[in-house]
Amino acid sequence: MVKIGINGFGRIGRLVTRAAAQGGKVEVVAINDPFIDLDYMVYMFKYDSTHGPWKHGEVKAEGGKLVIGKMHIMVFHERDPANIKWSDAGADYVVESTGVFTTIEKASAHLKGGAKRVVISAPSADAPMFVMGVNHEKYDNSMKVVSNASCTTNCLAPLAKVINDNFGIIEGLMSTVHAITATQKTVDGPSGKLWRDGR
Secondary structure, three states, X not given: OEEEEEEOOOHHHHHHHHHHHHHOOEEEEEEEXXXXXXXXXXXXXXXXXXXXOOOXXXXXXXXXXXXXXXXXXXXXXXXXXXXXXXXXXXOOEEEXXXXXXXXXXXXXXXXXXXXXXXEEOOOOOOOOEOOOOOOHHHOOOOOOEEEOOOHHHHHHHHHHHHHHHHXXXXXXOOOOOOOOOOOOOOOOOOOOOOHHHHO
């Protein structure tokens, strides 16, 4: 059984936890999120507006841990990834899903806490990026930090690979029609990035 830790219990962190709880091949042993307390983690995991309520076993807080079925998950509230004690929880791999620590240097802080490998759940400026079925065979075991690329890349690259391998692609153009994300506004308001993002 592969034992993982999750840094960031937002949308992606919760979906990774759901997949692990249903799949049976991966065990989540620790979750770090400095902004969400344990009781709120229970609530957020139980109720999902997109996937519906969790129906695959009990979810509760018990003894300072998040319990999902048979998984008893240690919970940390560290802002600095270097301070998360992944080895105490037995996490060999960390899913970096905060959207903040997306470079090799920043994501490598998880290695200080005992993680052996880090998978960034977003595009990275400098970490090697892999898409299953496209270039995953180029992974080298010496790589400690990798990126799973973007959602757009994971949708487009497998299809583009099949077309390119069988017919060739000279040039292309694509459009993304994307569901709203956690950082987008549903009503007009100020934006910390671009003015356009606020409406």
